[in-house]
Amino acid sequence: MSIRASAVFARPYRAFLFDMDGTLLNSIAAAERVWSLWAERHGLDVAAFLTTIHGARAIDTITRQGLPGVDPHAEAQWITEAEINDVRGVVAISGAAAFLDSLPADQWALVTSAPKELAMRRLQAAGIAPPTVMVTAEDVTIGKPNPACYVLGAQRLGVSVQECLVFEDASVGIRASEAAGADVMVVTATHLKPLATQHPTISGYERLQVRRNAEGWLTLHNETG
Incomplete structure (x- = not known):
């Protein structure tokens, strides 16, 4: 595990922010x-x-x-x-639904470039329950790689974006996360080619666990260490 990956697994976060397509589901x-x-x-x-x-x-x-x-x-x-009208083949990334279910509902948000109606349709198709907090295409005037969407997601959760961990798969989203000042976990489940990135990566969520301390901070853990 790289030093940067170790830091992500060691650091406590106020909340997690998730992209949707390619990160929680494959569309x-x-x-x-x-x-x-x-x-x-x-x-x-x-x-x-x-x-x-x-x-x-x-x-x-x-x-x-x-x-x-x-x-x-x-x-x-x-x-x-x-x-x-076309959600044929839309499926959840391995382990994503169970991982989201393990998170406190008020400590994670969806931050997607999709319009809300499409986001809800794809989440339903993938068997993922929609979160309490969502930021969709209609909520920002400039999309990714502009960081506004992730800043807004954190604000709606009542936390600072710099205290959040972002889960992303696409380069524009990674750049948006970096510009917002958040840590990033790159999800590679849908990548056909290796992604050159300085950020830690996961191919799915099956081995991830989250612990919540007495102050309400979340710490990410990998079952394999």
């Missing part, structure tokens, strides 16, 4: 089916384009393309509706 197949149709319709190189969609809000992904005559808001709404 890659469903998302890529919808985005492939969109990319084909707009004459984009589908394979190259699909590498840019993960972790970001749909409206930000569309806006970045700079396509003439395209209304990002209307197109993002089309994407959202299509994704809500």
